[in-house]
Amino acid sequence: MPTALITGASAGLGAEFARQLAVKGADLVLVARTTATLDGLAEELRTRHGVDVQTIVADLSAEDDVKRVAERIADDGHPIDLLINNAGFGLPLHFADNDIEDEVRHLRVHVEASMRLMHAAIRAMRGRGGRIINVASVAGFISRSTYSACKSWLIGFSRWANAEYSRDGVTVTAVCPGFTHTSFHERMGLAPGEEGIPAIMWLDAPNVVREGLRDAARGKAVSIPSLRYKVIVALTRVLPASLTSGVARRGRV
Template identity: 40%
Template sequence: MKTALITGASAGIGETFAQELAQKQMNLVLVARSEEKLESLAQLLRSQFKIEVDIIVQDLTAPNAAKDVFDKVNQKGITIDLLVNNAGFGDYGDFAERDGEKQVKIVQVNILALVDLTHQFLPGMRDRRLGGIINMASSAAFQPMPYFSVYAASKAFVLSFSEALWAENRRYNVDILAVCPGPSPTSFFADAEFPSFLAKASELNSTPPEVIVKEALEALKNKHSSIVPGDIRNQVLVNIPRFLPREALVNLWKTILGTGVDKN
């Protein structure tokens, strides 16, 4: 039986990945900061699907976090067939006025931990000539977004990085996929401290986590390099940069997202 490791597995899209992969009879290694939430989910999945579920409590902003996760997996004698780099978060507001430590932590989780975890597990997949890695990017990856600058930039990195690795690793039978969802009804907007009216507007155009996960797994199966899950509205969103000059694009997003700065 194959095993998947999922970061940010205690809630939202990560939890949905865990449920969907458990239903497909994959054993799981669940990684997140909350031991209570992880253990509750693990017990539910063990009972419902009769699979093995291990948990690793880990803050991915900690020094050597990815190496610690890798070492714990090896100590358990587990081979990871699918890595889902799902952990990530954002922050809304004027960059210069937001908490600087939080901005650095966004980069640590969204980029550094993702790169390090990929580098820890990818060589083994290449040696076995079998494996897959799903990196969660975002529709924000396709354009700079004032007042959401660090998050959007971090996801642009994830998209570019993942597509490059997709090309590098095809000959090793290792599939790499960047998933670029639009808004989804999770706690993301509240955690990022979006004003309520902007969060509600985004949720009107949201894609359920179940749809995102199912489409992501199908895209991985079909060996795609990236996917924008959901309906046509998300496709329109990510293709706007094709038709606008970059300065006009940035000013458009400044107008849209900047409405919350004055009202916040």
């Protein structure tokens, strides 16, 4: 059976990717910082679906931990067929008021760790085939602080890598959801409704993951779940950056 490695797997979209892949019979390598939550999810998936689940406790802002995960990806004896770079966290949008060390850690998790794990995966997958999913965001199409910049990098690199390495049997897809019901916003200390975003703009995690997996299977470079966000992204290409960034200050995606 294929094996998928998922970062940020203990909650949110990461846990949903794990559940949907386990239903399909995929073996899993789950990576997260929280041991208890990670072990609980692993046991649930083993019991319900009879799949093999390995866990790696790692903080992807720490270089040594990233290297450990990359070494697992590079293990030819137990190959990874699908890498899902999902780990991440948000910060307040006011860059100048944030602690710079928090901003550096944010950059390491979203960009450096994803790049290092993609590098290991592409080297291992070339020739035999494989898929990479980078969980980005529609925020990557909007000028808005460092979160937007990190997601924009993921989208741009995914586009290039998909074109470059598809000839070697490796596809790379940036999945770009909008506001999604997960624990992401709660971890930032925001209660439901505090973002000031209309209910119609919120997506459900199972639908986001289902569409992302489908688009990755089709070899798409960019996946934007839901028609409403496809329209929004299309509008960002023609509207002034000053307008889209002003609207974006209302919340985090």
